[in-house]
Amino acid sequence: MIELNRVYNENCIETMARMPEDFVDMTVTSPPYDDLRDYNGYHFPVEDIAAGLFRVTKPGGVVIWVVGDRTVKGSESLSSFEHAFRFREAGFRVHDTMIYAKNNPIPSDCGKRYRQCFEYMFCFSKGQPKTFNPITQKIKQEKAFKSFRITKVGRNDLAHDHIAPKERKLNNIFFYNVGTSSSKDKVAFDHPAIFPEKLVEDQIHTWTDEGDLVYDCFMGSGTTAKIAHLQKRRWIGSEISEEYVKIATERLSQYIDAHNFSAAR
Numbered sequence: 001m002i003e004l005n006r007v008y009n010e011n012c013i014e015t016m017a018r019m020p021e022d023f024v025d026m027t028v029t030s031p032p033y034d035d036l037r038d039y040n041g042y043h044f045p046v047e048d049i050a051a052g053l054f055r056v057t058k059p060g061g062v063v064i065w066v067v068g069d070r071t072v073k074g075s076e077s078l079s080s081f082e083h084a085f086r087f088r089e090a091g092f093r094v095h096d097t098m099i100y101a102k103n104n105p106i107p108s109d110c111g112k113r114y115r116q117c118f119e120y121m122f123c124f125s126k127g128q129p130k131t132f133n134p135i136t137q138k139i140k141q142e143k144a145f146k147s148f149r150i151t152k153v154g155r156n157d158l159a160h161d162h163i164a165p166k167e168r169k170l171n172n173i174f175f176y177n178v179g180t181s182s183s184k185d186k187v188a189f190d191h192p193a194i195f196p197e198k199l200v201e202d203q204i205h206t207w208t209d210e211g212d213l214v215y216d217c218f219m220g221s222g223t224t225a226k227i228a229h230l231q232k233r234r235w236i237g238s239e240i241s242e243e244y245v246k247i248a249t250e251r252l253s254q255y256i257d258a259h260n261f262s263a264a265r
């Protein structure tokens, strides 16, 4: 069986095999796509991982899959959409395709195209999501406006004025700082591709409640574990590289008692 609040230093396929069916409320993760960076040379079979995640996700649970594309010989790989199709074949719904936009993308020479500044943030769900705690924003204009309906003969004002709500759900494009302003944990930057902490905070808040179980199958520097812990969720992580598990362990020791998360192999 499996212990909670642990980073497992192994292939995530092995960690998922330890889990019973319908076990995890939410997975938030970023795969090592397109060999964009050399994560110590590890690769991953997306079909097997999608099938594993479908098995261990509770009905109504979600997988937040953050992924971009590499440009190969001038053409985008579309790995992001390949992954979405594989998740759908595994049984998930594609509930939402959100965008993670970077306020301060790493400068790069992108040829005859605009500067690349976003990744996809797919929400794959096992049926209709069971939890949704939307983040809202205040609306400036609070005055009443006329409600209307467009009919064949034009605009038809409805009898009652509609009072605009004072808040509305955020749009599904999320802007985050990347790089050193995305976490204050210096050790995390020994990993080449960490999540902005705010991204993980927002997603965990949205799709889970306190006490729920959050999984990250590619734990890297431990961002998901840190934020899940701070948001009073339980968590499990897999990370295949021993070097990165050491980084995650050092990082998490600032927030969690050491005996609570020691990595297993």
Ligand SMILES: C[S@@+](CC[C@H](N)C(=O)[O-])C[C@H]1O[C@@H](n2cnc3c(N)ncnc32)[C@H](O)[C@@H]1O
Binding pocket: 010, 011, 012, 013, 029, 030, 031, 032, 039, 040, 042, 043, 044, 191, 193, 194, 195, 217, 218, 219, 220, 221, 222, 223, 224, 238, 239, 240, 241, 244
């Ligand atoms: C994009 S990074 C994740 C970074 C993480 N989100 C963070 O905030 O630090 C992907 C990670 O997946 C790990 N990895 C690659 N294949 C794996 C596998 N099959 N099982 C578990 N981890 C794997 C890599 O070593 C790398 O650390």
